[in-house]
Amino acid sequence: TQLLEQSPQFLSIQEGENLTVYCNSSSVFSSLQWYRQEPGEGPVLLVTVVTGGEVKKLKRLTFQFGDARKDSSLHITAAQPGDTGLYLCAGPTSGTYKYIFGTGTRLKVLA
Amino acid sequence: NAGVTQTPKFQVLKTGQSMTLQCAQDMNHEYMSWYRQDPGMGLRLIHYSVGAGITDQGEVPNGYNVSRSTTEDFPLRLLSAAPSQTSVYFCASIRGETQYFGPGTRLLVL
Numbered sequence: 001t002q003l004l005e006q007s008p009q010f011l012s013i014q015e016g017e018n019l020t021v022y023c024n025s026s027s028v029f030s031s032l033q034w035y036r037q038e039p040g041e042g043p044v045l046l047v048t049v050v051t052g053g054e055v056k057k058l059k060r061l062t063f064q065f066g067d068a069r070k071d072s073s074l075h076i077t078a079a080q081p082g083d084t085g086l087y088l089c090a091g092p093t094s095g096t097y098k099y100i101f102g103t104g105t106r107l108k109v110l111a
Numbered sequence: 112n113a114g115v116t117q118t119p120k121f122q123v124l125k126t127g128q129s130m131t132l133q134c135a136q137d138m139n140h141e142y143m144s145w146y147r148q149d150p151g152m153g154l155r156l157i158h159y160s161v162g163a164g165i166t167d168q169g170e171v172p173n174g175y176n177v178s179r180s181t182t183e184d185f186p187l188r189l190l191s192a193a194p195s196q197t198s199v200y201f202c203a204s205i206r207g208e209t210q211y212f213g214p215g216t217r218l219l220v221l
Binding site: 004006009031033040041042043044045048088090092097098099100101102103104 | 144146151152156159169201203210212214
């Protein structure tokens, strides 16, 4: 059974600080995705990483896919209150459209 | 485009009652999924569909039925609600590697 474990579960930081969220598995994934979810809404896709070692940047957010395609990280530079939300990683199981999700990291950025 | 819509937004049921959660998408996507989200457990796949007339089970299918008679609609049925089905339910449609989620239905089973 493929599992995705995220850490930390909760993170509360001051505006301007940097942070990194991790998504780890013992299984290889063909791709991993990162979503952000705000209260009362569905998750919204931020990025998909496909190639081992790939790095993608989205403004102040940097996403990396591990060389072995078993893990990924999300780094936020100079966090802002607007970054507050639940961050989820997700990946397709065995090349299907059956996605599994990590347990999520709840981020709160204080002004 | 409305994207993915879900109704109702909130529902209270008594144990043993049945209901249908509605999901519709106007993007002509073949793939659709239903998830439930519980505190500390992320999203778990209930059922999914790869096209009209084709459905399959996900990680937690027990207690739920689905059907897909059209590309647009993918309803989720609870035949006999149980308190363990209290959760937030999300429907998603998929194009390529992007999942588009609806706003969710919050279900409380007493």
